[in-house]
Amino acid sequence: MLEANRINAFYGSSHILHGVDLDVPVLGRVAVIGRNGAGKSTLLKSIMNAGPTVDGEVRWEGRSLKGLPAFMRARLGLQLVPEDRRIYQHLTVRENIRMAAYATAPGRTPIPAQEIVDRFPMLQPISERGGGQISGGQQQMVAIARAIACRPRLLLLDEPTEGLAPAIVEQLAISVHELCEAEQAALLLCEQNIWFARQTTDTVLVMDTGRIAFRGSWQEFDADPDIKQRHLAV
Amino acid sequence: MFTLVNGLTTGMAVFLVAAGLTLVFGIMRILNFAHGAFFMIGAYVASSLVGSAPRSVLALVAAAVVAALVVGVLGIVVQRFVLRRIQHVDEHYMLIATFAVMLVCVGFVKLVWGLEFLSVDPPPGIDTGVDIFGLFVPSFSLFIIGSGIVVFLVLDFVIHRAWAGKMITAIARDGWMAELLGINVPAGIMAAVGGSFALAGLAGGLLLPNQTLSPALGDTFLLLAFITVVIGGLGNVRGAFIAAILLGLIDGLNTMFLPAYPGVAVYVGMVAFLLMWPNGILGESRL
Numbered sequence A: 001m002l003e004a005n006r007i008n009a010f011y012g013s014s015h016i017l018h019g020v021d022l023d024v025p026v027l028g029r030v031a032v033i034g035r036n037g038a039g040k041s042t043l044l045k046s047i048m049n050a051g052p053t054v055d056g057e058v059r060w061e062g063r064s065l066k067g068l069p070a071f072m073r074a075r076l077g078l079q080l081v082p083e084d085r086r087i088y089q090h091l092t093v094r095e096n097i098r099m100a101a102y103a104t105a106p107g108r109t110p111i112p113a114q115e116i117v118d119r120f121p122m123l124q125p126i127s128e129r130g131g132g133q134i135s136g137g138q139q140q141m142v143a144i145a146r147a148i149a150c151r152p153r154l155l156l157l158d159e160p161t162e163g164l165a166p167a168i169v170e171q172l173a174i175s176v177h178e179l180c181e182a183e184q185a186a187l188l189l190c191e192q193n194i195w196f197a198r199q200t201t202d203t204v205l206v207m208d209t210g211r212i213a214f215r216g217s218w219q220e221f222d223a224d225p226d227i228k229q230r231h232l233a234v
Numbered sequence B: 001m002f003t004l005v006n007g008l009t010t011g012m013a014v015f016l017v018a019a020g021l022t023l024v025f026g027i028m029r030i031l032n033f034a035h036g037a038f039f040m041i042g043a044y045v046a047s048s049l050v051g052s053a054p055r056s057v058l059a060l061v062a063a064a065v066v067a068a069l070v071v072g073v074l075g076i077v078v079q080r081f082v083l084r085r086i087q088h089v090d091e092h093y094m095l096i097a098t099f100a101v102m103l104v105c106v107g108f109v110k111l112v113w114g115l116e117f118l119s120v121d122p123p124p125g126i127d128t129g130v131d132i133f134g135l136f137v138p139s140f141s142l143f144i145i146g147s148g149i150v151v152f153l154v155l156d157f158v159i160h161r162a163w164a165g166k167m168i169t170a171i172a173r174d175g176w177m178a179e180l181l182g183i184n185v186p187a188g189i190m191a192a193v194g195g196s197f198a199l200a201g202l203a204g205g206l207l208l209p210n211q212t213l214s215p216a217l218g219d220t221f222l223l224l225a226f227i228t229v230v231i232g233g234l235g236n237v238r239g240a241f242i243a244a245i246l247l248g249l250i251d252g253l254n255t256m257f258l259p260a261y262p263g264v265a266v267y268v269g270m271v272a273f274l275l276m277w278p279n280g281i282l283g284e285s286r287l
């Protein structure tokens, strides 16, 4: 469904991604793990055309996305939940969710904000609160709920567990898994939390300084402890 | 009482001009030096429509609305070709570029409407005065005060309550995220900036009577509008409203107690306010 071929990404003159190839099949569950600064967020932003200058080809359902601005990519069904969540503080939780309706692909209808709130028990008590008056874990939930509201075909999650308590991380893993199943959405996840990535995906890519150092199943990943040692240890 | 009415009239007139200026800043982080020039174009457009003696209040308001549309369209052109390009460059360039736009506008006005002064009378209905507690108040003053309040209330509703305003605010505060949510950010900014310019045109039309129209009209109002925007908090419409009232009242007191030094108190007031609230009374705002 999503293919990226030989992606090179730049911030000004610094060359961040070096010839990255990526393939997310329909309903695929792919994790990209790597140290701080490896280039995980840059990869997701490159796919969305939201920040770095990108050279190389991103294809969506066989079609090249070249030159398409981020909002058009969003409307094709790609939803990025950024690592800093970016909940609007001047809007309530419910309004934040409603704001995503513009990203609904043609021929699909967005999920009404009320239905989303009903589906996330955590959101019910806070749905009328301002975006600035909720905790970090709640913000992460809102960010994911907002992304789901436009019925994306591919969910790009950037370090959703960052800064969350272990109990919340467990709950989030279940939610993410269920949501992707229910919405028939593919998942591309960037994580440092290997436990969480393992719970929610079946394929893993290890990224090290802007290059893919390993790709395979979680069993293959476990079979080679050297990978962890070389590319993930800090 | 007389001072109060006069002050409020000045204040609301300035607010009408300052509203669009502060909005453009809130949306694009650009201080538009050409704003006064667009206000002036609005006044000239309206004057071409109503002549030197408008037939009715309705005719004046209709002319102001047409002026708003014309200036709004000009604003979209300026946004497309100038403002958008300078949004992310150094402030000096913004200043120079919008100054250049102002010069072009003034030249355009001279070409089309000539150099001589034009003046327009208030239309029948608001050309006399009314008696309030034994005091003669020009009804055109009441018209301006009313217009200012109506424009403020409508703007405040659109920005803080209406969905379109919430969306524009979302774009202004975090355009990057807005794009990811599928919002056509460039189109949204263009519409909002067009609307802000339209406010300048509307102000030009509404304030037309009792003005002397000359190619220097833009400057007079621009300066007061700038002071208002800075005192109220850049990008903050509510702040601009309050600041405009305060400035108007200060100016009214100035006229009463220091008639020999018109306008001094406004500057003194500006310095005092900025010492107390360096970021403006209500603070800087991205809408």
Ligand SMILES: Nc1ncnc2c1ncn2[C@@H]1O[C@H](COP(=O)(O)OP(=O)(O)OP(=O)(O)O)[C@@H](O)[C@H]1O
Pocket: A011, A014, A016, A034, A035, A036, A037, A038, A039, A040, A041, A042, A043, A083, A159, A192
């Ligand atoms: N806006 C930017 N301008 C310049 N350099 C940037 C920018 N954003 C990121 N970088 C650099 O790009 C490299 C990759 O950053 P990126 O954010 O993609 O890493 P990451 O894998 O997501 O890390 P983390 O786990 O800390 O989020 C880093 O060296 C970073 O300093």
Ligand SMILES: [Mg+2]
Pocket: A040, A041, A042, A083, A158, A159
């Ligand atoms: Mg990152």
